[in-house]
Amino acid sequence: MARISFGIQNIFSLAARERCMTNFKRLATPRYGKLPSDAAAMLVPVCKVGDKPSILYTVRATNLRTIKGEISFPGGPIVQDESPVQTALRETYKEIGLSPEKIDVWGHGPPLPGRNNKILITPVIGSIEGLAQDDLTINSREVAEVFTIPIEMLCEPKNQYYTQFSNGFILPVFVIEDYKIWGITAFITHSFLSSVLTSDVYKNEWMKKKIEIEKS
Template sequence: MCAFTVQNIFSLACRDRCMAKLRTLIPLPSHGKPPNSTAAVLVPLCRVEGVPSLLYTVRSATFRPDVIYSGQITFPGGKCEKDETAVQTALRETKEELGLPSEKINVWGQGPAIPSQTNEFMITPVIGALQELKPTDLMININEVAEAFTVPIAHLCDPKNQFYTQFSNGYILPVFIAEDYKIWGITAYITHAFLTCALSKNVYHNEWLKKKIDIKSE
């Protein structure tokens, strides 16, 4: 499908459209008093054997508990250090976790901050595009990341891979299934926000609203 070609998704027009829409999104409300602590994640748009994809990480079971959540699927990222911008945090954490230097990442911009699931942090998503990504490009920090994997954009847009779950606080958020991986929570919300802003409505639909799935660890 032409909508999922490198020429389309990595184009300047797609970048401009994505960031213009992302900046106007109404973020999820915090459940309680908005947290003072801040964090940032990188949404890594990459090419895997010429296929536009998103890069995800699985947090190490021994991952420090001060950011987001050991054992879960996330984007690379973490807590902002003093006087750091969200972009600086996202790039620093991506290098620390995956060994990807900032000069290989073309930062598109950032979206509005959203509260973490535990309401401990306000998380800013930073969109960044990489060139062709190969397994040898990654130097995984096993103290923080158990593994990294990519999912084609076309797979995420396929309705058969989309579900939703409802949390105890009332939030209804998407869930994306990619083989044995379940992408849920704030990571799924950011994925949904990116796809909504980067792609047209006839390419990415809210089909996940039609099928519920239970997440045991919610």
């Protein structure tokens, strides 16, 4: 039987969505000792800009207390009685004004440890097929910039790097023009791409390097 290739242009199809969530829910999560008690959720906004399937990111405001000025997904702490999906949608609307009615929620993956293992972050995937500038109202107290990157650029090996931490743990990094996506945001980006696309489309160059280093 011929192997089916899941490409970028059919990323919004039902088959691609089902493939993505099946793989995403099986995501192998890194662990660092005792699990943190604090919890948060992030939205991975998969959108179509013009005719290009893309991913939306934010740049955090420089006045924030933590990870200021860095690239992130919309999101924030889970409050009492909220689900990760409810939190992701609420925080997205609060940060960039994108209405929940515009977002088609696919589902969410397992919680992942954030920076320094201080919080568990649940990634929620949602699509906005026709994103327009008028759909966004940026909250400048929390967000300095909103931008999108075409998925085809994230799949190009020349834009893929990695970083190795002092404990030996390796994470992907994407560098596209003036934007450097790293940390938990890069890991979630990689996890989404490898869940929805086949390896002939998204080749996971940084993962090959990870395996080479671990064998050396």
